[in-house]
Amino acid sequence: MNSFVIKGDVCYSENKKHIKSVKDGYLVCINGISRGVFASLPEQYEGLPIHDYSGKIVIPGLVDLHIHAPQYAFRGMAMDLELIDWLNNYAFPEEAKYADTDYADKAYGIFAKAMQNSATTHAVIFATRHIEATEILMDKMEQTGIVSYVGKINMDRHAIPELQETGALDSAFDTFKWINGIAHKYKRTFPILTPRFIPSCSDELMNELLEIQKTYDLPVQSHLSENKSEIEWVKSLCPEAKHYSDAYARWGLFGGRVKTVMAHCVYSCDREVEDMRQNGVFVAHCPESNVNLSSGIAPVRRYVDLGLKVGLGSDIAAGCGESMLKAATEAVKASKMYWRLIDNDCKPLTFDEAFYLATVGGGDFFGKVGSFDDGYSFSAVVLDDGSAPTTLALSPRDRLERAAYLNLDSCGITAKYVLGQKIKRV
């Protein structure tokens, strides 16, 4: 019944600032729950089956707080434009294809396979506005074994005609239909309300979404303060909003009783940051995306020090790949440039801090996820760094940092466990 012991070189965040490293450690899973990491196996766990990964690095499963599944097809390309033009020229035309369920089946098949083989165990995912395609994605995500929130997008204005929904009521109706259609269908795949971003959603639609949120007590995901032109646009669309996030908060869709994650927050003003903090809104920090679309760099050090809830997002396809280890290194790199070029008082993130964000930080959106401490949901990833030999004797923690910077997970991981179950490689 999902009870076993993993042996290996175990690393996990013992707090926000420090990765604990246990060479030849024993990691205990009882009924899908972590019971901790031990230098020698406690007597009460003797007799449990041992999954022996001696010499390999064992870490908690990684959490992706922001990823666009339908954009997977053009990842790693077409990053020569800034946000709004990039949406209109690349993202929207690609997403429009998902009206075709055959295309969705094929494309989401590729996406789900990649996610299954990745080091990600938990993800918060944007689909498209199409309900059939979104259900196809959820079917496939369920099969991956990954725990995920998946959102059918709402967007009733300012898109290209073939993608835009035909009105607020149509968008709301489709959302009802989608949620009812998938009710009780999945064990690890959950719906999340997904107003694309303020420029895509009329007031009428936001009002409808609030009703839907209340009816089903759904969490919410969206985008916030990513790009300067976008922020100006929101200001002109919602002159009554005090700042960008207020355009969500006016409709009751910004934290508080509603579990909320907002991607980017590159240019959040002080009041917006304070609203995020007070309302417990999660920031999905997407450093690679922010560089690729020339958006800028989010002040993640500030968010962390203020005690905001912060995790990391790959933000495919503005981010290139699904590796959350890479996202952690990109977060460190971006924070160094923030320190050097923007604010000399804003110290860079350490790798230990970035790893915390990629595990516990984002995991918090799912509950007790992202750690091996006693009581956490058991998710784990086994990494093999044997392909990168060195003359140095390294601690597991240093090997983990190296594996992250060398993208060793992109060539395949050794094993992955979610909810105490081993996930098959496909």
Next chain:
Amino acid sequence: MNSFVIKGDVCYSENKKHIKSVKDGYLVCINGISRGVFASLPEQYEGLPIHDYSGKIVIPGLVDLHIHAPQYAFRGMAMDLELIDWLNNYAFPEEAKYADTDYADKAYGIFAKAMQNSATTHAVIFATRHIEATEILMDKMEQTGIVSYVGKINMDRHAIPELQETGALDSAFDTFKWINGIAHKYKRTFPILTPRFIPSCSDELMNELLEIQKTYDLPVQSHLSENKSEIEWVKSLCPEAKHYSDAYARWGLFGGRVKTVMAHCVYSCDREVEDMRQNGVFVAHCPESNVNLSSGIAPVRRYVDLGLKVGLGSDIAAGCGESMLKAATEAVKASKMYWRLIDNDCKPLTFDEAFYLATVGGGDFFGKVGSFDDGYSFSAVVLDDGSAPTTLALSPRDRLERAAYLNLDSCGITAKYVLGQKIKRV
């Protein structure tokens, strides 16, 4: 006699701004020289053996203008300090180990194997100050098939005691001994004069190096204007120098009749840039290193537009890995942040431009290298992007961009050719 045809989806820079893409193209090598790429095989080349890589991406070999071989052991770690502290705490202690030839043999063995398996066909390499270890490195580089310049470092001041040379004359004497020891020994591995950087080299040593340069007509590699503290230090060490590069130019070791490559050039002043341009000094742009050590971002758009000679460097171990495709994407990303955060008139590099730098731009240091145009030395790399499926029908150029951003070369390349010879994977 190194004459054959490669069939595949061929990409190469037809000029600084544009990658030419020939699907199912024929790339002709005659006696180690490229004779061009053709949509159908010209009659005169029929009968040559065909190396069929249909469906795979074929590009010119990549050129690394700046890499520290002895730092390979700690790549992907220990990037929490800025340049000077990083040298004293990580780089110098590691380099001191190369006094031990057994250690050098083992560590350089790992480095050379990685280089052989990489997409790099030409490299300009820093060794350490030790002549025995440097010869071991050169022996191993010769075996990789890669064409390289390798430099025994000169450093007679401001290092840690166990690494610093015992005086200018000792440093010069060792350099003579090293050059004479390897004379006529290699076919594709060449010595390059390597004053580490101005803070490491006394005036007396620089004067000796000029004599050695003249005696053997050696090219020169060094570092320039990487970090603000370093620049201030150079100013205090050489008050008579008009700017950093002038401290090299005073000793005749800055371009002109001396083929010279300088790494970084993050903070070069206008006069320094003009001196580089006039003297034909190569800039080895190392974007990842400059981010990892929080140095800053070099204005590479400006250098390219001014017509400077610019190539890319991995700068291991301040850069993480040996992938020059990654270096190209890091150059694009860094240039976007330069545009966004430093100078709005300095447009980002395109991927096409960065790829040019990684091939022809750096290749120019070696002669006619880095292109498939008629008359170029034949080097080629075959990439397989089959592990990254997509629903889109992509041009070879788009697949190349994607392969670069997805680090597909880090999981292995299909084939590599240097000087018209296929290189064995080890």
